[in-house]
Amino acid sequence: MSEQRNEIAFHTSSVNGIHVHILPTAKFKTTTIVTMIEQELSEAHVTKTALLAMVMKRATARFPETKQLREHLDYLYGAIFDVDVVKKGERQILQIYMEVPNEKYLSQETSLLDQAIRFVGDVLTRPYLEGEAFAEKYVAQEKETLRKRIESLIDDKMKYANQRVTAEMCKGEPFALLAQGRTEDLPSITGAELYRYFREFTSRNPIDIFVVGDVQRAEVEEAISTHVTPHRAEVITFPPTNATKQVTQAREVIERLDVSQAKLNIGCRTQISYKDDDYPALLVYNGVLGGFPHSKLFVNVREKASLAYYAVSRLESHKGILMMMSGIDVNNYRRAVDIIKEQLELMRQGSITAGELEQTKATLTNQFRELLDSARMMIDFAYNGVLSGRKRQLNELLNEINGVTVDDIKRVAERVAIDTIYLLRDKKGDV
Numbered sequence: 001m002s003e004q005r006n007e008i009a010f011h012t013s014s015v016n017g018i019h020v021h022i023l024p025t026a027k028f029k030t031t032t033i034v035t036m037i038e039q040e041l042s043e044a045h046v047t048k049t050a051l052l053a054m055v056m057k058r059a060t061a062r063f064p065e066t067k068q069l070r071e072h073l074d075y076l077y078g079a080i081f082d083v084d085v086v087k088k089g090e091r092q093i094l095q096i097y098m099e100v101p102n103e104k105y106l107s108q109e110t111s112l113l114d115q116a117i118r119f120v121g122d123v124l125t126r127p128y129l130e131g132e133a134f135a136e137k138y139v140a141q142e143k144e145t146l147r148k149r150i151e152s153l154i155d156d157k158m159k160y161a162n163q164r165v166t167a168e169m170c171k172g173e174p175f176a177l178l179a180q181g182r183t184e185d186l187p188s189i190t191g192a193e194l195y196r197y198f199r200e201f202t203s204r205n206p207i208d209i210f211v212v213g214d215v216q217r218a219e220v221e222e223a224i225s226t227h228v229t230p231h232r233a234e235v236i237t238f239p240p241t242n243a244t245k246q247v248t249q250a251r252e253v254i255e256r257l258d259v260s261q262a263k264l265n266i267g268c269r270t271q272i273s274y275k276d277d278d279y280p281a282l283l284v285y286n287g288v289l290g291g292f293p294h295s296k297l298f299v300n301v302r303e304k305a306s307l308a309y310y311a312v313s314r315l316e317s318h319k320g321i322l323m324m325m326s327g328i329d330v331n332n333y334r335r336a337v338d339i340i341k342e343q344l345e346l347m348r349q350g351s352i353t354a355g356e357l358e359q360t361k362a363t364l365t366n367q368f369r370e371l372l373d374s375a376r377m378m379i380d381f382a383y384n385g386v387l388s389g390r391k392r393q394l395n396e397l398l399n400e401i402n403g404v405t406v407d408d409i410k411r412v413a414e415r416v417a418i419d420t421i422y423l424l425r426d427k428k429g430d431v
Contacts, residue, residue: 008371008378008394010210011217015224017232019208021382022217023375029105031113031213032375033120035096036383038206040238041174046092047146047181048197050085051189053094054142056198057083059128059135060119066138076115077101083123087179088387089241089273089318094201096123097376102214113215114223120209121227124202133191134198143186150183154257157424161263162325165422168253169267173242175319202230206238208386212375240389243273243320247417256427261309262330263424266340267323271415274317275390280400281408285416286315287360288352288409289343290324294359296343301326307336318388322416330425337421347413350406357406364401368394 010021039049063069073079080099085092100116128135154160163178170176209228211220247269272282290297290313301311309327316323328336346352371377371394385391 006372006395008381010382013217013221015221016229017207017235018224018228018230019206019386020221020224021208021210021379021386022215022220023210023212023378023382024215024217025212026214027373028102028213028375030099030101030375031116031211031215032379033098033100033116034210034376034379035120035124036208036210036386037094037096037201038208038238038387039092039094039201041087041090041092041177041179043177043182045197046177046179047185048189048194049092049094049201050179050181051139051142051146051186052194052198052201053083053085054146055134055138055194056096056123056127057081058138058142060122061126061128062122064128064135072119076112076119077106079112079116079119081119085179087175087177088384089243089316090174091238091241091318091387092177092179093387096120099375104214111219111223113213113219114227117220117223118227121224121229124207124228125230127195127198129195130191133195136191139189139191139194143189146180147183147186150178150180153178157257157259157261157263158325158327161265161422161424162323164255164424165253165265165267165323165420166321168251168422169321169420173245175241175316175321199231203233204236206235208383210379210382212378240275241273241318243276243318244271245269245419247419250418250421252421252423254423254425256425259424259426261327262333262426263422264308264326264328264333264336265323265422265424266325266337266418267321267420267422268344268416269419270315270320270322270412272412273320274384274388274392278408278412279317280397281404281412282315283364284357284360284401284404285347285409285412286313286322287364288356289313289322289347292360292363294356294363296346296356297324297326297340300343301336301339305335305339307332307339311340317384330423330429333423333425341418344413344416344418347416348410350410350413352406352409357404357409361402361404365398368398368401
């Protein structure tokens with residue numbers, strides 16, 4: 001078996017109307033199986049998809065009680081299993097995660113791989129039903145759990161501020177939605193309606209299954225062919241995420257809550273997404289600006305000016321949004337905004353030292369090479385290519401990163417524009 005040491009090279013085939021991606025490697029003692037089901041991010045689907053993920057992991061036809069399901073995972077030598085939803089650009093992705101030990105390292109004679117794929121097939125195609133509906137006891141419990149999860153967002157002020165600036169910045173765009181959905185949708189969702197949605201969702205939406213481990217391709221494909229058998233119809237093709245929106249004027253939004261530390265989040269449009277030629281230059285731009293401890297935001301806003309408890313930037317690569325986040329004393333709000341804007345202007349001018357550039361490239365290179373040490377991260381890297389329509393090779397991306405010049409960064413910087421300045425502050429005084 002060939003070992004993939006310096007590249008993330010999945011073999012892709014089609015089985016039962018599902019895209020199957022297999023990466024054989026002896027690097028791990030476990031086999032990781034991740035199923036991705038793509039859905040358009042929309043008000044019509046967002047809450048049902050989030051609730052569906054929670055109900056799917058409660059029971060299957062073979063294991064109608066959650067306790068039985070958990071006992072079976074224990075029987076599979078403590079297999080790790082979860083179902084959740086994430087947001088990537090204007091897509092909501094339902095993920096079924098399964099990680100099971102490789103029986104080569106156990107005294108197990110029967111195939112744990114086959115049993116793990118059968119279990120995934122149970123979750124995806126053989127749910128526990130009462131008539132033509134999901135069991136109301138599970139639906140009711142998970143509706144309440146989901147409601148509490150959505151409402152508890154406000155308890156984590158950092159996450160809350162990030163969602164609020166996103167909602168304000170992307171009003172009228174699907175990206176404004178929270179991946180976990182909306183509480184107002186929950187009361188009307190019944191077990192019967194959720195099952196109708198499940199059938200539509202699993203029959204028409206794009207499904208990708210990724211398998212990483214010391215496995216044989218033929219064995220994996222045969223197990224999926226046998227155990228993962230959804231009723232597939234013509235698969236939907238979704239329009240690409242819109243990553244371009246011109247900014248005419250930056251908006252300022254100030255929200256007051258009982259907080260001890262103000263949160264300043266500034267959302268920028270970059271007009272560049274994962275599939276674009278300028279994406280490697282955008283990665284370096286973000287690294288120099290705020291991605292790392294040596295970056296301009298950290299050094300100039302936090303260290304030199306002592307205006308922030310933290311100051312970072314991050315990219316949403318499919319939507320082309322760059323978010324700058326900091327925790328500040330509210331009295332420093334105006335000055336912090338001014339210094340952050342100064343860093344953006346320095347980027348436009350190409351005022352970047354050789355040390356900043358080289359350290360950023362080295363850190364990015366290390367980050368991407370670390371993907372090779374994690375099955376889950378390799379899967380995520382490969383799926384970004386599937387989702388964007390541009391399947392990047394790791395070594396190619398690293399070469400492009402290392403070839404980025406200051407002029408490339410300046411070209412990217414010219415396209416970056418502040419869209420929304422959001423401040424979450426206390427209820428006292430004025431800004």
